[in-house]
Amino acid sequence: MMIGSENIATSAEKILQAATELFAMNNFNAVSIKQIASASGCNSALISYYFGGKKNLYQEVLNAQAVVFFKLIDEIRQMDMPPLSKLRHYVDALSKIQETNPESIPLICRELLSPQPLFEKFVKNKLYILHQFMTELVTDAIACGELHTEIKPTHVAFTLESTIIFYFLTQNQIQELGNYAPGEEGVYLTQVLNTYLASLSK
Known part of the structure; x- marks a missing residue:
């Protein structure tokens, strides 16, 4: 009996979503095929059928997340x-x-901070695009006179990226310590960004 294309898509999507949530909470080695199968409601054989194993599934998860940032x-x-x-x-x-x-x-933060050896190529080929984009914006800001000319764009980009990563890794603590209402802790990130950019502006 052949499985309909709609059911195939649904099963694959369930597996991908479950894997995404589990990998976001734990690193690659801490997540098992059994856990993914249980969370997705699909058996382990379907994971191998659609994705060819945990390594390929994790790669697909990373690719799907990277697409979100590349579109932005x-x-x-x-x-x-x-x-x-x-x-x-x-x-x-x-x-x-x-x-x-x-x-x-x-x-994304986990792969930047402690990349898995199996996925070093992903970090170099895809995540580096995010750094290039940030560097590009800083370079353009210098060229049009918004920022001082003596600063190094890649250094500024690294500083901004470090700030952003720290913010998202400690978001819950920032909300609690800063007495921000849920959803308003982003004010902190905006203020930090503006303060840093002001120190570099003409």
């Missing part, structure tokens, strides 16, 4: 606004991604 980058590049406005829009959009897709940023 493409959208911002098309916007008609000054570079620093694009940068602020990018940071605001990251906060919204965290609200709607809470698994995305933890997965």
